[in-house]
Amino acid sequence: MECNKWQEEGLLYVSKEMNALQAAEYGKHVQLCDVCRTEIDRYLIDKNKLFSADMLCESPSEDIDRKIIAACCNRPVVSRNIPLFSTVWFKRAVISMVFLVFGAGAGIYFTMNYYDATTKNNALASHKILAPTMASADVAQGAQAKSRDSVLDNKKDSLKQKENTPFVNHHQQGIVTVDLKKE
């Protein structure tokens, strides 16, 4: 019989890798669960008897000890004169700065494009809205011009008519006047 709690949490509990709350919760469970209690006891016995330092550790030869110590102690230790360039945090900072700069650049670029696009769209949209009114204005202007032309044409016609029949008119007028004088 197996307990899911042992499978998921038992080894973390035994290794003291749980936070206080989780450990307390699992501790309560262990008091009630025979499977978990047995597994924990068995593991601790094995760890003390079979998986101890005496059982699992091995000593390298003295020759290799000497070689390693000589190699690592005699060689110059990694310089820390410029710790800023050698630390992990510096690398992380540089990488994050690069991302920040590229991100900001990309953000500005896209924002500008968006702004341009929206202004263009707005301009187009306003043009579309104004277009009919402009057209009507044109029509009105055309009509006015037409009416002006027609008035001028009429005047011209009348003048032409007058020019073509000046004698008759004068004569007629004269007749009239004559007639009136006679009266």
Added chain:
Amino acid sequence: MDEFIKSPEDQKEDQGLFDLWMKGDPKGFSGLYDRYKNRVFGFLIRMTGDREIAEDLLQDTFLAAMRNAAQFDRERNFLSWIFGIAHKRTIDYFRHVKVENEHQADTDGSVGKEPETPDVHFSNTQLRGLINEAIKTLDPMQREVFLLREVGDVPFKEIAHIMNCPINTALGRMRLALKNIRKELKRNGLYGM
């Protein structure tokens, strides 16, 4: 032989030795080396199954540690860090010589040994031999998790980080490793003594 103790005092002592090492004091390195060489060597010898190769890898591990000492994150446990390097050296070794299949074959060969009687009294040396045999029968992944945890005292969270797997996978491998070791020890008449 060093004891398996992990306490804040130990960690502080490690930090002190590490600082000495970084300042160029030979006592710093030799202190750290004396403290952890047996654990790292125990891990390497069980991973490779060969004393000479394990000694070479031990040398590589500490040289790599020296080269990358500036990259050591001080919030991290020194032992976890050195075991992380030992793990990488072992992987490199297996990649280089492509002996994983041979390894598996060796493992298969060791399973069919004659079981010993349960009431035999085992000396420490015999016990060590039996445990070694039981560890050899493990799948390489299970073996590595087991050794990192039991020899290196590396927390499961760190093991997952070192082996680049989820923590539940590491826990699962450890459970299987324990199960298989017990099974093998039982076959040899050791378990339940």
